Amino acid sequence: MKKVTKSLPFLAVFLVVFIFIFSLINDTKNDASLTNFAMGSPVTIKVYGEKNGDELCKGAFERISFIDKSYLSHNISTSAVSTLNKDGTVTADKWFCDYLNECVGLAEKSDCFTLFCGEMKSLWKIEDGGYVPTDDEIAQTLKNLENTVLKIDSNAISINNGNLDLGALGKGTACDEAIEYLKGQEVQNALVTVGGSVGALGSEAYKIGIRNPFGGQNDYFGILNVTDCFISTSGDYEKYFEKNGVRYSHIFDARTGTPVQSDITSVTVVADNGTLSDFLSTAIFCEGVEKGISLAEEYNAEVIIVKKDKSVLITDGLEDKLTIQDNSFVVSVI
Secondary structure, eight states, rough: OEEEEOOSSOOOOOOOOOOOEOOOOOOOTTEEEEEEEETTTEEEEEESSSTTHHHHHHHHHHHHHHHHHIISSSSSSTSSHHHHHSSEEEEEOOHHHHHHHHHHHTTTTTTTTTOOOHHHHHHHHTTTTTTOOOHHHHHHHHHHHHTOEEEETEEEHHHHHHOOOOHHHHHHHHHHHHHHHHHHHOOOOEEETTTTTEESSSSSSSEEEEEEETOTTTOEEEEEEEEEEEEEESSSSEEEEEEEEEEEEOEEEETTTTEOSSSSEEEEEEEEEHHHHHHHHHHHHHHOHHHHHHHHTTTTTTEEETTTTTTEEEEEGGGTTEEESSTSSEEEEE
């Protein structure tokens, strides 16, 4: 079994945008927006009804960029994750130690979800043309995964291999941090998108388009009407390769060491925070409908599951909030 040693108390708890923002509150001359790039994904920040909106958008993006560069990036050698994977140890501040404890706590909720998927991702070369490993290679990767030991002792963190990967949670976390910054500036209404994750601040109704997994990048099958929440989508239709008629996506099952194979093509989660919505969308994709919905219920989260036959399963909290735009999708409430 993989081992995690903790001295701190637990806290409670893709490159392409999966979710489209269609409309919000009525535009005013004080609305502001910023589009940039961080965490390997497009970032959009919109602030509504604030005189210093441009400055607020800039501040929120700077917070996202700081989290990426200082802590989560695999591409920046000085980030906490890169340093830990490279050196086996890192001295971190309270934010990262608390955050890593939070991530560990979430990962322990699902047998198929892991924070230590770095070796699996490298082995399968999902973003580099794809490679189907041998059974022996997969078995060795699983053995290494089982032997992973992460220790968190005050501000000292260590790992016995270089496999830590927080990519399944990071974009939701970026939304958390940006929204928290804007709240601290007393912003009332704002919207943040980072890749496939969205943070919506305010009591006004936002209309969020949910990507059609069978269409183009600008196609959507439904619109969610939501307020004050976080939304994340995970799917197998963007980052994948095909070999001998089998599609291998970037979402891995830690029990098998292979990309998830199921009748699900996308999962969208609405939750109280972005780290949670990001975790749940991936974990539910791995776990399947029954176990996945049970997991979502633990956190009072709402879920949309799209299957490969175009059937759509939604939890009852979204029954009056999702409007289907494409009648080829058949919706059932679970």
